[in-house]
Amino acid sequence: MILGLLQLSSPTLPLGAYSYSEGLETLVERGAIADDDSLFYWLLQELQIGAVRMEAAVMVRAFRGFKKRDFSGLSTWNKWLSAAKETSELRQQSWQMGNSLWGLLLELESVSEAANSDSPLKVALTTIGKPCNYAIAFGVGAANWNLDEKMALLGYLQSWTSHAIGAGVKLIPLGQTVGQKLLFKSNKTIAEVAEEILLLKDDDLASCSWGLSLASMAHEVQYTRLFRS
Template sequence: MDINLTNNHFLSILQLASPSLPVGAYSYSEGLETLVENGTINSQTNLQHWLQSQLRYGAIRVEAAVMLRSHQSVSVGDMEALCRWNLWLSAARETAELRTSSWQMGRSLMQLLGKLDPQIMPIVNIVGNPSNYAIAFGIASAHWQINHTASLLAYLHSWASNLITAGVKLIPLGQTAGQEILLQLQTSFNTAAVEILALTDDHLACCSWGLSLASMQHETQYTRLFRS
């Protein structure tokens, strides 16, 4: 059963999901830059539609589900399962770009966690490098005793916030449009969270070929603002 979300837990999850967290999330667009370049996404409406589709069918669902399994593994002290899920998620990445971004952000978050709370270092050392970002996020949220639902919603919100910020720069859109998208996604966040919490290991799958193709094309895109 999820523990209550105390004030300290709430403040911890705000810090973990903050756009100012120095893990480099702002430097990646997850293929969005390619989709804007080729005209697939060129407005507030279709950016919102893309994000809603990803929450309904995309790889972010698998990522978030593995984050929860990382959380659970740390909570019960199952380090073997934690390492296994890290390897599983690395193998599940469909492009070099998506794998590299997850590893870079995971490494940055692991290093940050070690400095913020040295007591977490034994777990960080067990997982080692490379560590996926979802794994590191799950470790942090479990260590700080943040419940599953709050951790999941924060993870999804942080992911969407980063891509909305990228879209605001690329399309471009105004800041108000970005905030409108984020507000409109609340129902999608809640729906996705319920579904992801119910996923069994055998049902960790997604339909993300559009993201995969965009990511592969972004790796060789001539002019880029975002890292590949």
């Protein structure tokens, strides 16, 4: 079980996550984030009230929906999350990573002795269709691999944090050791936020990330860029 979690949340998973900064590049360019302290503050705000918190909550719903074989519910949450994206850049990122993860999950299932044309994973993909958001694909993949729900949530949040820190290390720039210290310092907040997310009702799903949204929109027309968007 732990091996599956490590693989699913690994930064080396070929989904293209490394090529996105989610507006962080714009914030660094404008001087809003200029050192490890300001980067850490941004990380905490995003985890506590930002879009990643809401997306993680939808991931949990995808996990539970797949366990119940509620494929129509999965499709509904996928559409809901697409509509909740505040910029086309963030939406396209989620779709690209989600579609890539779907393809990878199917490739990995093809090497399983239990693989067949009527597998729940393939039925879910057919029902949801494309584009598929990353949080949906992650939740389905975690449930399909029989991972623990809370551990999958922690892996999702830690993976996002790790990618965000990686972008900050390149952009500010910071040393790799500083990046690892930031990730270690984030663990407490990740654990606390995970506990909160597990208790959220559907009507509680919301985020406050208008600053990130403005940065994301500005990044598309930024003069020089290291990241896609």
